[in-house]
Amino acid sequence: MNAQDVLRLVRAEKLRLIRFQYCDNGGLMRCKTTHASKLATRIYEGIGQSLALGAWTGADTLASVEGMGAVGEFRLVPDPDSFAILPYVPNTGSLICNLIDVNGQPWGADPRGFLRRMIARLADKGMRFEAAAEHEFYFAREEMGKYVPADRSLCYSTIGLDEQALVMDAVLEALESQGISIEQFHTELGPSQQELSIHHADALRAADNICLVRETIRGVARTFNLLATFAPKPFLDQAGSGAHIHFSLWGTAESEYPNKNLFYASEERGHLSQTGRYFIGGVLRHIRALLALTCGSVNSYSRLQPHYWSSAYGAWGFDNREAAIRVPSTFWGRETDLVNLEIKSADHSGNPYLAIGGLIAAGLDGIENKIEPNEPQDVDPGNLTDAERERLGIQRLPTSLDESLDELERDHVLIEALGPMLSTAYLAVKRDECNFFKDKTPEEVAIQHFYKF
Structure with a gap:
């Protein structure tokens, strides 16, 4: 599935929210959502996320890691092939994301990037x-x-x-x-x-x-x-x-x-x-x-x-x-x-x-x-x-x-x-x-x- 396929499905199913999901170093699924009306742009450019989330723990505390604090961000850039319509919540789809730095390169702290x-x-x-x-x-x-x-x-x-x-x-x-x-x-x-x-x-x-x-x-x-x-x-x-x-x-x-x-x-x-x-x-x-x-x-x-x-x-x-x-x-x-x-x-x-x-x-x-x-x-x-x-x-x-x-x-x-x-x-x-x-x-x-x- 490519980005255009996702956009067509979102329109056809009249979805309202799309979750941009990733699994963090604490082993928990985190996400931000975009309204479907903004997906045509965000499916390519992603959604911003604080660098601090790379050091966020499963206890919802912030570990001390140089460069992962209040300053700077990475992008949640979705993999279109991961698109799914979530049947257990209304009018919602999901995409699993790669974590990309602001220069458009794979972020070094991305677990999914490591597997790739x-x-x-x-x-x-x-x-x-x-x-x-x-x-x-x-x-x-x-x-x-x-x-x-x-x-x-x-x-x-x-x-x-x-x-x-x-x-x-x-x-x-x-x-x-x-x-x-x-x-x-x-x-x-x-x-x-x-x-x-x-x-x-x-x-x-x-x-x-x-x-x-x-x-x-x-x-x-x-x-x-x-x-x-x-x-x-x-x-x-x-x-x-x-x-x-x-x-x-x-x-x-x-x-x-x-x-x-x-x-x-x-x-x-x-x-x-x-x-x-x-x-x-x-x-x-x-x-x-x-x-x-x-x-x-x-x-x-x-x-x-x-x-x-x-x-x-x-x-x-x-x-x-x-x-x-x-x-x-x-x-x-x-x-x-x-x-x-x-x-x-x-x-x-x-x-x-x-x-x-x-x-x-x-x-x-x-x-x-x-x-x-x-x-x-x-x-x-x-x-x-x-x-x-x-x-x-x-x-x-x-x-x-x-x-x-x-x-x-x-x-x-x-x-x-x-x-x-x-x-x-x-x-x-x-x-x-x-x-x-x-x-x-x-x-x-x-x-x-x-x-x-």
Whole structure:
């Protein structure tokens, strides 16, 4: 879709407001809106936004970053291909934006711009990246001044499907109307916890889709007097919610292996190629730092506990749901297309552009430097002794956001990929969030994340 297509649709649908949206370093969707009558100009020139928003945190505080204060601005310049009509609010459309400086160049602190750079690095090597997320979330309702699960359904139960059938049908209709293809849906382990899987897409659209799914589910839930929360650990006594990212690597049309799944090898265990193993090796080499991007909140680390299927150790395995990287089994007859990897240590508090871009940077390091991963694990790594894990090269993942940020600061590959402006801003934002929550109880942390994600 191009700008003229968007303008025609806006006129035909008689829309009034268009949201110019972006996901910030705090992992939250922010936006400004334009009246439809002004869109013909603003779709090209964008809308101004203060440079301070690059240092705005998930706690709605301003981190201290040189050059990101009261002076200066960037532009929210929309990607026309991201246009959607929002079915859960009246007469409104949305566009996802790139952050552009006042000289018309990509702004160095733009998370979406970072992912675009990583996509370009892959393209230079004749590769492209596809991804999709498994979206876990809770439906909650307010009761006596606090949020409680909307029902008491059990894992995979049909009772849970019946309880939330109306709201979920509205959710699915709203997503389909925005061009998002649904794969699977089921109730999850916690009461009124849901899991929705969508179809894979190229890396940029996959990150856009993660944002759109979260926005749509929350928006539709509100029309049913429910709150949909994507917080990693909204209820401390219940299962956490992840955003497991499934991904695959493909040869470009112009490459030596045009449109071939580069993770596929017919004779190998799980049909996993050597390229796939190197990619795993790169991710595991950087996993402790990568966590700062994929699990980007203080609340995330209440979820990342052993024996909770969220991954607590830097291990990988075939259909091992306690490993940080899982190689899912494929369906009969479609092995060539379906070999993919899943990173389980990811949730919705991580900015998806940073998470996917970081995955690409880590995986590329593995491919370029032929990094072999440790041996695949056929057991829960949490059941091994400390001595066994040390012998196998399996590290405990960070247990706090502060710890993962320390790892990120020391990781030259990821810091170089992010670039000086984005890495400085991101670290400052997340350090500020850590400081904000340092004196809060786990219950207070959970409550404050409950309605933000």
